[in-house]
Amino acid sequence: MEREAIIKKLQSIIAEVVKLEKVELTEDSTANDVKGWDSLSHIAIIAQIEESFGIKFKLRELAKLKKVGSIIDLIIKKQE
Amino acid sequence: MINFNSTIIDQLINSFQQGEQKAFCINEIYYTYHQLSQRIQAIRYTLQQNPPLQTEVGLVANDDIDTYASILALWMEGYAYVPLHPLQPLERCLDICQQVGCETILDSSKTSRYTDFHIITTSLLVKKDFCPEYNKEISEETLTYILFTSGSTGKPKGVKISRRNIAAFAHAFDQTDIHLEATDRCLQCFDMTFDVSVQSYLMPLLHGACIYTIPHDQIKFSYVSGLMEDYQITFGAMAPSMVRMLKPYFDELYCESFRACILTAEASPLELIQAWHQRCIPKATLYNYYGPTEATIYCTSYKIPTENVKTHHGIIGIGKPFEGLEALIIDKNDQPVAQGETGEMLISGDQVTPGYWKNTTLDEQAFITLTLSGKRKRYYKTGDLCSIDAEGHIYYKGRKDTQVKINGYRIELGEIEYHVRQFYTESNAIVLAQEKEGNVQLYLFVEHTEEDPHNLIEALRQTLPQYMIPAEVIYQKKFPLNSNGKTDKNKLKTRIK
Numbered sequence: 001m002e003r004e005a006i007i008k009k010l011q012s013i014i015a016e017v018v019k020l021e022k023v024e025l026t027e028d029s030t031a032n033d034v035k036g037w038d039s040l041s042h043i044a045i046i047a048q049i050e051e052s053f054g055i056k057f058k059l060r061e062l063a064k065l066k067k068v069g070s071i072i073d074l075i076i077k078k079q080e
Numbered sequence: 081m082i083n084f085n086s087t088i089i090d091q092l093i094n095s096f097q098q099g100e101q102k103a104f105c106i107n108e109i110y111y112t113y114h115q116l117s118q119r120i121q122a123i124r125y126t127l128q129q130n131p132p133l134q135t136e137v138g139l140v141a142n143d144d145i146d147t148y149a150s151i152l153a154l155w156m157e158g159y160a161y162v163p164l165h166p167l168q169p170l171e172r173c174l175d176i177c178q179q180v181g182c183e184t185i186l187d188s189s190k191t192s193r194y195t196d197f198h199i200i201t202t203s204l205l206v207k208k209d210f211c212p213e214y215n216k217e218i219s220e221e222t223l224t225y226i227l228f229t230s231g232s233t234g235k236p237k238g239v240k241i242s243r244r245n246i247a248a249f250a251h252a253f254d255q256t257d258i259h260l261e262a263t264d265r266c267l268q269c270f271d272m273t274f275d276v277s278v279q280s281y282l283m284p285l286l287h288g289a290c291i292y293t294i295p296h297d298q299i300k301f302s303y304v305s306g307l308m309e310d311y312q313i314t315f316g317a318m319a320p321s322m323v324r325m326l327k328p329y330f331d332e333l334y335c336e337s338f339r340a341c342i343l344t345a346e347a348s349p350l351e352l353i354q355a356w357h358q359r360c361i362p363k364a365t366l367y368n369y370y371g372p373t374e375a376t377i378y379c380t381s382y383k384i385p386t387e388n389v390k391t392h393h394g395i396i397g398i399g400k401p402f403e404g405l406e407a408l409i410i411d412k413n414d415q416p417v418a419q420g421e422t423g424e425m426l427i428s429g430d431q432v433t434p435g436y437w438k439n440t441t442l443d444e445q446a447f448i449t450l451t452l453s454g455k456r457k458r459y460y461k462t463g464d465l466c467s468i469d470a471e472g473h474i475y476y477k478g479r480k481d482t483q484v485k486i487n488g489y490r491i492e493l494g495e496i497e498y499h500v501r502q503f504y505t506e507s508n509a510i511v512l513a514q515e516k517e518g519n520v521q522l523y524l525f526v527e528h529t530e531e532d533p534h535n536l537i538e539a540l541r542q543t544l545p546q547y548m549i550p551a552e553v554i555y556q557k558k559f560p561l562n563s564n565g566k567t568d569k570n571k572l573k574t575r576i577k
Contacts, residue, residue: 019537019549031297038167038546039299040487043325059329062302 001079003027006072013048017041027069055079082251082430084224084243085216088286089156091250093212095288096120101262102290104145105311111145113288117210119149120156123186125208126200127157136160136226138177138185138197141272143293146188146202148281151225154186155243156214160223161186162238163272166193167296168545172236176228179238180437220244226437227275227373230491230548232482234498238437239373246278248430249376252402253283256381258340258367260315262288265337267316269294269304274488275377276317276344284315301325308335308361317342317369319488320349323356324518330359338364344371344378345488347476348396350389352518370398370476373490374446374460376431379405380474392467392475400472405429407474408459409466414448417467424480425466426450426459433460484513486520489547496522496540496548503539504528508559510567511550514576524550525572527559552576 007025015023018036031037037045046065050056055078057065065071095103096117104111111119123146139150139161154161162180164173170193177185177197185194188203224246231237260266260283268280268291284291292307294300301322307313314337323343326333338361343353348368357366371378382390382399390397401407409423410416417423426448436442449458465477482493493511500509508527513520526536533553540549554575562568 019534021532021534036541036546036549039296040546042299059302059305059326059332062299063306065299066297 001076003072003076006075007068009052010049010068010071013052014045017044017048025068027067027072029068030066049075053079082247083220084155084218084247087247087250088243088282089214091286092152095285096210096212098262098288101288103285104148105290105292106143106145107293107295110290114210115207116145116149116152118207119145119202119205120153121208121210122205123150123153123200123202124157124211126205127153127159130198130200132159132182132184132198134180134182134184135223136162136180136182138162138164138180138182138187138194139272140164140166140185140187140189140192140194142166142188143272143296144188144203147186147272150186150188150202151281152285155224158215158218158222160225162226162228164194165271165273165545168273169542171543172545176236176238179228179235180226218243220247221434225278227273229373230483230489230495231442232492232494234495236495237439237442239433240435240437241275241373241376242434245376245431245433246282248404249279249378249402250282250286252404252431253279253378255403256367257365257383258315258342260284260287260289264289264314265311266291267304267307267313267318268292269300269316269318269322270345270488274345275373276319276488279377280317289315305329305333308333308338312337314338315340317344319343319345320352321346321487321519323352326360327352327355330355333360335361336363340365340367342367342369343396344369346485350391350394350396353384353396354389368396368398370474372427372460372462372464374433375405375427375429375462376433378402379427379429379431380407382473390469390473390475392477395476397473397475398466399474401427401474402429402431405431406457407466407468408450408452409468414450416452420467420469422465422467422477425462425464425474427462428457428459432458484520484522486513486522486547489545491522491548493522496524496544496550499540499543500524500526500536503536508567510559510569510572512569512573512576514573521552522548522550523576524553525559525575526553526555527557528555529557530555 099114103113103116141163184198226238228236266284270277366384368382369378370380380398408426463480496511510525560568560571
């Protein structure tokens with residue numbers, strides 16, 4: 001899956017979880033850039049990402065999932 | 081003699097003498113007791129030069145070294161802190177400042193989001209050599225902190241905790257089975273707006289141990305597991321909801337150094353806690369501690385045995401009262417129940433708050449003076465339904481009212497409903513809490529035609545912390561009524577998917 005396509009999918013997942021109509025993300029976006037994306041909703045976001053991409057993150061990896069770019073890196077690595 | 085000066089301040093000063101011993105590990109940076117005491121002195125000096133007009137001072141809970149130093153400096157100078165969470169809506173924090181009337185705020189942020197206050201930027205103060213002399217004449221009734229918890233009428237309510245309360249707590253904690261030592265490495269994984277944070281920093285400091293904190297921008301349960309393994313943590317209090325979040329990853333976490341683990345802030349399910357113990361922290365002894373903010377952090381404790389654990393419906397018992405406290409179960413007529421019967425639990429003793437901040441109505445509801453076997457005592461009504469068995473073990477059985485807990489946070493459903501009615505002024509609103517896959521979720525019902533809830537959620541975010549935002553909004557044109565003519569909450573519940 002292309003990075004561009006993953007970002008689109010992430011945008012809809014995050015918007016759905018934090019209840020925003022639309023979320024604009026770039027590779028450099030972090031939780032701080034999105035209203036409602038805090039440590040509580042992060043867990044729901046991770047669960048949604050795992051479900052829609054059919055992957056599973058490790059406990060230690062969760063700490064690295066703070067930047068959209070690194071989320072994409074991990075998704076690609078996991079899907080290989 | 082148990083008083084704030086000898087039980088707290090003198091002990092702290094004793095720890096500061098340890099100099100190069102580590103006091104804090106924050107964001108992977110260590111701070112020694114010497115460095116901590118220098119930060120404290122810098123803040124004390126500023127407070128002495130320019131004394132706040134009011135005892136209660138706002139404190140932005142940034143969770144950095146200056147925030148912790150601020151608390152200790154305020155206590156040494158006879159002030160109380162009112163924590164203001166940096167991630168909670170400004171409107172809510174301003175409401176707290178206004179309720180308290182504080183004019184001074186200690187803020188370690190380089191640029192403060194508070195404008196109309198006297199701000200002391202603690203991170204910019206020049207360090208000073210510590211002076212162990214302090215004012216010993218401060219009354220035991222002077223406050224140490226005010227914590228605001230969810231209020232059913234729509235406004236958060238402030239719980240006052242005095243120097244007497246904290247001294248009694250610290251003394252009683254040391255009488256339980258957990259004995260901290262200077263070699264201990266302790267977790268502090270609670271928000272400073274929540275009182276278990278006080279136990280988590282204060283008890284290690286009193287014993288000269290080191291405290292490991294969780295930065296606000298981290299995913300708590302993941303970061304905690306990293307700390308446990310990388311720094312060989314030995315002690316910590318945690319909420320069962322955090323353990324539940326770790327559950328899918330139990331195979332990835334193993335920490336043999338953990339020797340004492342307190343479960344608190346919520347009901348502890350036996351199965352979850354036993355799995356946590358066996359798979360992740362096999363060398364630890366586990367404890368279930370219970371206590372409302374109004375009775376200063378914890379007021380009962382239970383050392384969880386490996387076999388024959390005392391439970392009620394799979395929930396671990398909360399043990400026996402702390403030293404110096406009395407637990408009493410009463411019925412609807414304020415009469416003590418027969419042994420083993422369920423009723424509301426009352427707590428009396430030196431850990432019980434002097435009351436709510438400027439709210440006599442609430443005080444009248446929450447405190448009661450009873451004369452039993454000739455003794456007159458003031459009790460706090462916890463709202464928790466409990467029973468006590470023949471051996472004196474207490475069991476938690478549920479709430480009397482609509483207060484719920486999410487991830488350990490106390491939430492009055494009425495406070496959320498109040499803010500929804502500020503948005504839909506013509507409509508009724510009901511919030512119900514329901515368990516979903518082991519986690520409690522909030523469902524908001526609005527008596528209104530179906531529409532997009534985005535604007536409503538946006539408005540709620542302006543005033544409520546994230547953990548109070550409903551997971552789902554369900555519109556219903558007309559609420560169903562039960563035979564008493566009241567909204568039928570059970571029928572509403574059937575609409576939850």
